[in-house]
Amino acid sequence: MYDLQVRRRALAFLAEGHSLNATSRATGVSRAAIREWATHGPEPSSTGRAPLRTDGPAYPYLLGLYLGDGCLSRGRRGVYALRIACADSWPGLISACERAIHAVRPGGSVCRAQQQGCVQVTACSKQWPAIFPQHGPGRKHERRIVLEAWQQPLVDAYPWEFIRGLVHSDGCRITNWTTRVVGGELRRYEYPRYFFTNKSEDILTLFSDALDLVGVQWKVTRRAGRPYNVSVARRASVALMDLHIGPKH
Incomplete structure (x- = not known):
């Protein structure tokens, strides 16, 4: 062994x-x-359970959710609880999170715990720290967050799934508007854009690197009260995001 x-x-x-x-x-x-x-995945299975699977699109998606709104908590006998917070407003996201956990941890149970304004999608395993090595003490934005050498090829193989997980956790698709004077008449124009907000500079970098990989143009913006933003506003890039990501539901 x-x-x-x-x-x-x-x-x-x-x-x-x-x-x-x-x-x-x-x-x-x-x-x-x-x-x-x-x-x-590298984690040995000493419990007779099937090892966690990191070879498909579910893992990069779940990794994105974990980096945004997830945490690992150590319980008794070295068992860790993976908890992903999903807003009540997005029932489709809650179901997608459950499906991803089932795909990564076949045969395991997943439960929902209702909290104020959100559902904690939770699953327990001794193996979680092995496939989420970004786990550590303290808040994510107060410590270093980088992909391990074995994780990068998995994200590179399914960059859209990774982006989707990050957007579903800490991102949004909104409609902005502006006004222009055309022919002496003030007209209102609306246009969609995507935002990803996270206090961790490292996680912002992981997100923007994945966008570069799929050819999406982005920029760092500062909104009132939210200084940590990556914005996608170019028409062609928004169209790409709509094709692969779309609004949360």
Whole structure:
């Protein structure tokens, strides 16, 4: 049984672009084991449960939700509770969060806990810290938040899912308006735009890097009371966001 550090080291080496053969030679780990970790995540399953799955689109989406409105809480016997806060206003988001958790943790239970104005979508596992290594003490905007070497290829493979998770947690699609004088007449014009707001500069960077990857133009803006914003307002970029993300529901 390889320990978790060996597993992560092998996946980091693989993420740097080395082949399975080269990674196996460098780490002394079989190619079959490395392939299994790359598909299902590095966390060993000592409980007989299926390992958490990070190989599909559900994981980048859930990662985005976690970075925005999620937390891990350690309970008894090393079991962690993953909690994602979803506003009551968006029942579709609550259901999407549940589906993503079920896809990442097959066979596990997911429950909803009603709070004031939101639902805490909750699931428990000893394995959560392994696939959410951004977990740590203190608030996210007060500590370093970066993707591990094994996480980046997963986000790169499904950038829209990652963006969707971030937008569904800390983003919105709104309609702005402005006025112009045309032919001596004052006219009102409306146009849609997307905002993503987060106090963590690192999470803002992860979001903007993902936008760069899919060709969406963005800029940093400052709104009253919300100085930490990434805005998408260019018509072509908004159209891309509408195609892949759309308004929350």
